[in-house]
Amino acid sequence: MNPAKTIGERLAEAGVSRRAFLKFCTALASMMALPPAAGPAMAQAIATRERPSVIWLPFQECTGCTESITRSHTPTLESLIFDLVSLDYQETLMAAAGHQAEAVLAAAMKENFGKYLLIVDGSVPLVEDGAYSCTAGRSNLALLKEAAQGAAAIICVGTCSSYGGIPRAAPNPTQAVPVSAVVKDRPIVNVPGCPPIPVVITGVLAHYLTFGNLPELDPLGRPKAFYGETIHDRCYRRPFYDQGRFAKTFDDEGARSGWCLYELGCKGPVTYNACATLKWNAGTSFPIQSGHGCLGCSEPDFWDRGSFYRPLAAADWGSAKTVGAAAAAGVALGAAAAWAARRRQDRFVKEAAAPADRKPEG
Amino acid sequence: MQDEVFPLRFERAPAAVLTGNARPVLAEVAALAERFAESGAGGAVDLAAMPLSPADVDWLRGTLGRGEVSAVIEAAGASSVEETAFAGVWWVTHRNPLGEVVAELIEVAAVPAIIAAAREDAAAGAARLAAIVAAPAAEALA
Structure with a gap:
């Protein structure tokens, strides 16, 4: 293998068209929560890398x-x-x-x-x-x-x-x-x-x-x-939380109507992960969409934090200040979602403004 | 019915719920469309950027409707590009070879970026074409 070979050359060799690569980068940008304009920029950058x-x-x-x-x-x-x-x-x-x-x-x-x-x-x-x-x-x-x-x-x-x-x-x-x-x-x-x-x-x-x-x-x-965001922040059931509509058991009317699983022990408010947006199994679903609360498996010591079915106590919310504050102030989902969208933009603008950091290591 | 072991009722699938998040997305598209009409500078909205239920996506798709152009791009799976009822507003769906959606966007532009041929690919194509032109006439005609 020629060590100087770039990814672009490798792609051409493998018969991958630039359209296919642009599509790949568009999907990556979407997954990485970058704005859509990042896709073409990524395609350009990756092609010249070793x-x-x-x-x-x-x-x-x-x-x-x-x-x-x-x-x-x-x-x-x-x-x-x-x-x-x-x-x-x-x-x-x-x-x-x-x-x-x-x-x-x-x-x-x-x-x-x-x-x-x-x-x-x-x-x-x-x-x-x-x-x-x-x-x-x-x-x-x-x-x-x-x-x-x-x-x-x-x-x-x-x-x-x-x-x-x-x-x-x-x-x-x-x-x-x-x-x-x-x-x-x-x-x-x-x-x-x-x-x-x-x-x-x-x-x-x-x-x-x-x-x-x-x-x-x-x-x-x-x-x-x-x-960067909690499961709760990005959950499609979040509007029900804001409306105070909670499932009380796993087979009640609230559960069947897809209401918030907070009272059934969902750890979404204190769990930072991308399940709610990227989902699992061919994008089919994620635990909450399947009717079960989040276990918080991406957090340290998740196994030793008490029952998966015990509702979060107010004290557990320390690390999720934004959500807690938003809920306390009665801020609607729209505002929270807009805030999240703005943050995506900020992050990209910051990274784009620091091109000097983009040199390959080693 | 008395023999039923698990009397599950699916009266209303949670996915059928409208969350109210689709309207802000539509507003964002409207702003892009306005800017594009004025200055020619387009943009795109990533539908994964907002928590949308399947019902929200259906509502957006229905509200935007269908326009004059649609195209399918076969590049590492089928990507479809469909103009909506609003000229310059395109619904772009990227699928992998298994047919699963890997990205879905609403793009505002004269022509979506995925349609245009890239210079790198065009260079490779031009080289292949030149080789055919340079080949002996009999072979080229055969």
Whole structure:
């Protein structure tokens, strides 16, 4: 493979027309909550980029995150983005096995030292020197420390690698920790969710390809483009919340009429994720549209925060000030939605105004 | 009916609810249309940018109606472009090869961007055409 080859050349080689690529970028811009004008700009930027090397390491996990991506509803988007990058190691998907696979990993890390993107799913157990989760006789802990050294950035896929997830739930027998507890000197992007929405992973990669840097993050290390708003803010049932119409049981008139599930324990008001807009299973639905409250699976310690069916107490709303304030002031949905739309614009304008940051890393 | 184990009733699917979010989208389209008519500068509204129920989308589609032009672009799945009853306001739907919608926009322009041929593709096409022209006459005619 010629390392100087750009993505544009690669696309032409694969017979992908610019129309197809523009369409791909339009869909990406939509997913990343960028204004529609960003699509053509992205198409221009990505085409001139070189293909980055990607190494994917699975640690203490259930493979649900990999399942989420490989079963994703937009196979063309995912396959196209993974064709644009060079996915050098992913032990679940790659054909090579055993010593051959480990040799590929070692070679990829050496060849692209300082430049590769490291994707991690799963938490890292610390007890007994990390003996609870090993690959080829090496602990996840040792492998992570080595792989992180040459990584331009680390993308944590799923709640486990982002925040510890279910392995870290009480009583945490393996002393599982997130990647950020082990690696302190590399940029880390958290893409939480149990599992995360597959297109969010694609979106982070697309951002890296487009702008040559990592997306803007919130205080918990999540890309604001996808985790900037709560499920509640973007929920199509939000108007019923504003009107005070709540389902009281899962089979009452309110539930059948699609009213707000707040009183049935929905964690939407304190959960930052994109389920309400991107949805799941071919864009069919998301938990609330299917009649069940949000579990809050993309938040730290979601498993240990009491019953999924206990309504949120007022005290739990601390992190969702905007929603709380809007509800208290009786502001209608229209205003809240307009505020959200304005923020999308602000973000793009800010990124567009900082072209100096768009140089590729390494 | 007495044998029914789960007497589920679906009197009103939640999806059939109008949320009131479609009207602001329509206002945004109206503003774009006005600007386009005055200055020629268009724009687009991403329908994923607002929380819309399926009923909201249907209402928008019905209100905008259908115009004179429609086109299908076969590029990594079918994309459809349909002019609405308001000239210059286009309903653009991008689908993947499985037929699933990957993006839906209302674009305000003389011609939606996806229709135009790109210079890069045109360059490759021109090269192929030139090769045919340069080929020996007998072969070219065969």
